[in-house]
Amino acid sequence: MAKQTKTKGYCSFCGCPETKEEPLIYGFSGAICDTCAKAALQLLHENHVKAAPPAPKLKLLKPAEIKARLDEYVIGQDEAKRVISVAVYNHYKRILYAEKNENDVEIEKSNIIMVGETGTGKTLIARTIAKMLDVPFCIVDATVFTQAGYVGEDVESILSRLLQAADYDVARAERGIVFIDEIDKVARKGADNPSITRDVSGEGVQQALLKLLEGSIVNVPPQGGRKHPEQQFIQVNTQNILFIGSGAFNNLDHIIAERMNTNVIGYNAKNRNIDKDNLLQYVSLQDIKSFGLIPELCGRFPVITSLDKLDAAALKQILIQPKNALVKQFVKLFDLDGIQLTFDDEAIDYIVEKAVELNLGARGLRSIVEKIMTNAMYEFPSSNKKSMSITLKYAKEQFEHSIFKFLN
Numbered sequence: 509m510a511k512q513t514k515t516k517g518y519c520s521f522c523g524c525p526e527t528k529e530e531p532l533i534y535g536f537s538g539a540i541c542d543t544c545a546k547a548a549l550q551l552l553h554e555n556h557v558k559a560a561p562p563a564p565k566l567k568l569l570k571p572a573e574i575k576a577r578l579d580e581y582v583i584g585q586d587e588a589k590r591v592i593s594v595a596v597y598n599h600y601k602r603i604l605y606a607e608k609n610e611n612d613v614e615i616e617k618s619n620i621i622m623v624g625e626t627g628t629g630k631t632l633i634a635r636t637i638a639k640m641l642d643v644p645f646c647i648v649d650a651t652v653f654t655q656a657g658y659v660g661e662d663v664e665s666i667l668s669r670l671l672q673a674a675d676y677d678v679a680r681a682e683r684g685i686v687f688i689d690e691i692d693k694v695a696r697k698g699a700d701n702p703s704i705t706r707d708v709s710g711e712g713v714q715q716a717l718l719k720l721l722e723g724s725i726v727n728v729p730p731q732g733g734r735k736h737p738e739q740q741f742i743q744v745n746t747q748n749i750l751f752i753g754s755g756a757f758n759n760l761d762h763i764i765a766e767r768m769n770t771n772v773i774g775y776n777a778k779n780r781n782i783d784k785d786n787l788l789q790y791v792s793l794q795d796i797k798s799f800g801l802i803p804e805l806c807g808r809f810p811v812i813t814s815l816d817k818l819d820a821a822a823l824k825q826i827l828i829q830p831k832n833a834l835v836k837q838f839v840k841l842f843d844l845d846g847i848q849l850t851f852d853d854e855a856i857d858y859i860v861e862k863a864v865e866l867n868l869g870a871r872g873l874r875s876i877v878e879k880i881m882t883n884a885m886y887e888f889p890s891s892n893k894k895s896m897s898i899t900l901k902y903a904k905e906q907f908e909h910s911i912f913k914f915l916n
């Protein structure tokens with residue numbers, strides 16, 4: 509323990525003599541002057557800062573663990589869930605690896621693009637992932653962006669959201685994940701019609717997105733929205749940010765069909781086992797390009813995966829099985845009023861059958877169930893009934909009545 513004495517001596521580090529103005533601090537076998545003590549403190553401080561981990565340790569979830577969590581909420585879509593789980597896991601690994609090895613092999617990120625018809629679970633997968641991650645994550649809707657200089661949001665505001673999700677800790681934001689939903693909506697309008705040159709919300713936005721995806725330093729307005737000259741920008745390096753794009757890409761199956769027909773010329777086309785009802789599973793970046801995404805942007809999404817169209821069996825499962833399945837939600841709603849609600853099997857099958865007809869994936873389920881339940885939800889809380897059973901007859905009556913009202 510250092511202590512100060514009145515003994516006159518010399519600093520053991522710089523050799524300066526002790527003076528009245530600058531007394532020495534004495535240890536067991538030496539002394540230090542004020543100036544050297546300050547320099548030592550500074551050195552310690554610098555080393556400490558360098559050695560400190562840049563952020564708290566990440567909990568590494570294995571792909572199978574990520575997928576198991578997705579399975580609790582998302583029915584089917586095994587392929588997409590596996591691809592996303594691996595991508596998220598690799599993203600974590602890259603970050604941890606980059607923290608340990610500065611000049612070794614650089615692992616590049618693999619942005620993903622996810623295609624699937626409406627109501628098949630694209631946004632649901634994103635939301636479920638968001639709940640389980642401990643890296644900043646944000647979901648942005650590509651439809652709100654316009655080319656810089658036009659009314660709408662600049663794409664840089666994507667990074668503002670990520671910063672927000674990271675509590676404005678830039679280092680954390682720089683290793684986050686961004687989910688760009690509805691990316692198909694910024695496709696070039698009239699991809700086959702080069703005469704359309706002013707395409708404010710299409711190609712211009714894609715060019716701007718490209719800048720983010722390229723891994724560059726981007727000036728981000730902290731509050732999002734429009735850039736104002738008087739605003740202080742925050743610089744964000746996008747090199748390690750993982751981007752997942754997603755969209756329904758309506759009619760992409762036609763593009764795929766066309767490509768596959770042309771490509772099989774020269775092969776024995778008849779021997780190819782093509783599943784014509786689910787062409788999306790054969791999607792390639794070339795198809796996305798034909799759809800109207802610029803080649804440079806396609807090139808920034810090396811991984812592409814598709815979601816399956818949901819069949820009756822999957823829709824039935826979605827209706828009753830997940831943690832927050834629709835049927836469970838309605839049972840809970842009634843339970844809060846002290847009413848025991850049950851659905852007969854035939855009624856469930858009827859709802860599924862109608863959802864298949866609607867062709868809106870699982871999106872149709874909610875609107876059908878709402879139609880069937882509206883009257884009951886209105887009447888039951890003021891009645892003294894304690895139970896309610898949704899039979900096939902009741903479901904049919906209510907649904908047909910609501911459709912009838914709608915048509916008239």
Ligand SMILES: Nc1ncnc2c1ncn2[C@@H]1O[C@H](COP(=O)(O)OP(=O)(O)OP(=O)(O)O)[C@@H](O)[C@H]1O
Pocket residue numbers: 581582583584585624625626627628629630631632633755756826830869870871
């Ligand atoms: N595979 C699935 N498993 C469980 N629920 C699903 C699944 N797919 C869709 N749903 C349910 O259907 C609704 C719509 O799903 P979601 O928003 O994920 O569709 P989407 O694929 O993003 O469609 P869109 O292209 O129209 O945005 C949600 O309420 C969701 O819970």
Ligand SMILES: [Mg+2]
Pocket residue numbers: 630631632689
């Ligand atoms: Mg969606």
